[in-house]
Amino acid sequence: MESLLQAVVQTNSRVAIIDITGVPTVDTLVAQHLLKTITAARLMGADCIISGVRPQIAQTIVHLGIDLAGVITKAKLSDAFALALQRSGQVVTKVNGGNGAGKRTLLRREE
Amino acid sequence: MERIPILRMGQFLLVTIQVDMHDRLALQLQDDLTEKISECSSRGVLIDISTLEIVDSFIGRMLANIAAMARVLDAETVVVGMQPAVAITLVELGMSLSGVRTALNVETGMELLYELRGDFHSEMGG
Numbered sequence: 001m002e003s004l005l006q007a008v009v010q011t012n013s014r015v016a017i018i019d020i021t022g023v024p025t026v027d028t029l030v031a032q033h034l035l036k037t038i039t040a041a042r043l044m045g046a047d048c049i050i051s052g053v054r055p056q057i058a059q060t061i062v063h064l065g066i067d068l069a070g071v072i073t074k075a076k077l078s079d080a081f082a083l084a085l086q087r088s089g090q091v092v093t094k095v096n097g098g099n100g101a102g103k104r105t106l107l108r109r110e111e
Numbered sequence: 112m113e114r115i116p117i118l119r120m121g122q123f124l125l126v127t128i129q130v131d132m133h134d135r136l137a138l139q140l141q142d143d144l145t146e147k148i149s150e151c152s153s154r155g156v157l158i159d160i161s162t163l164e165i166v167d168s169f170i171g172r173m174l175a176n177i178a179a180m181a182r183v184l185d186a187e188t189v190v191v192g193m194q195p196a197v198a199i200t201l202v203e204l205g206m207s208l209s210g211v212r213t214a215l216n217v218e219t220g221m222e223l224l225y226e227l228r229g230d231f232h233s234e235m236g237g
Contacts, residue, residue: 005195012215039207040198045191045214070209 001037008046015084016041019077021052031066038071047072047087051080115140117147123155123224124148124186129162137173144177148184155224156181159217161192171206178211187227188212191220 008016018034020026026034038048051074053061061068074080085092115136118125124147126140144156158174160166178188191214201208212227214220 001199002195005198008215009195014215014219036199036202040195040202043190043198043201043208043213044193044195045216045219 001033001040004037005040005044008041008044013046015047015049015087017049017051017077017080017084019052019080020050020057021054021077023052023054023057026057026060028064028066031061031064035066035068035071049074049080049083051075051077112139114143117143119147119151119153122153122228123157123221124151124153125157125159127159127162131165132163132170134169137170141173141177141180145180145184148181148186153186154228156186156188157217157220157224158188158190159192159220160190160197161194161216163197164194166197166200168204168206171201171204171208175206175208175210178208182210187224189214189220189223189227191215191217 004016004018007013018037020034023030034050038050041048049072050068053073053075072083074083082092113130113136115126115128115130117140118127124144126144128140130136147153148156156177158177160174163170174190178190181188189212190208193213212223214223
């Protein structure tokens with residue numbers, strides 16, 4: 001929790017993505033801690049997005065009666081990242097040409 | 112008696128808390144701020160608590176109260192610059208300040224206020 005909040009301050013971030021793809025199980029303590037972290041980040045002015053929730057974890061969360069109503073959840077990290085970009089007014093576009101250098105992406109800030 | 116200065120900036124009020132908050136000071140601020148909002152007919156209040164290191168449940172409740180009072184007086188409240196330790200303390204105290212808007216620093220806080228008061232800009236533009 002502390003390290004995320006410190007990072008938010010250091011990098012001036014407006015959005016924090018918490019990807020829990022690698023988390024095998026979630027119990028009440030973990031979920032509670034996650035909620036606390038999200039609330040603390042909100043208090044500091046950063047929005048949190050949770051991504052990578054496994055089906056089993058989703059079931060566990062609901063069975064445990066944990067309320068994630070006020071929390072943004074996305075299926076994949078890429079979805080969360082897309083939302084974060086959208087929130088910060090940025091888009092990812094493909095650059096055409098580039099003589100076979102493969103797909104390249106460009107971050108561009110919208111005016 | 113010591114007071115926390117309230118600065119007027121156009122349609123908004125700026126409060127920067129730079130001393131340790133004790134209960135009486137908090138109540139004084141609550142009084143002064145509500146008076147000032149109606150006096151200046153302000154549309155927004157920005158409270159900077161970046162130098163505040165210790166927050167207890169009383170101060171937390173005061174922040175929530177100020178936001179609620181300001182809303183009744185037709186002003187939005189944004190609390191900016193909360194330190195990680197303070198945020199953790201408030202969460203552990205069970206205070207999520209759900210009615211209070213927050214931002215990372217004064218700059219983003221002002222942006223948020225202007226965003227919230229978009230109607231004001233369109234009025235001025237039109």
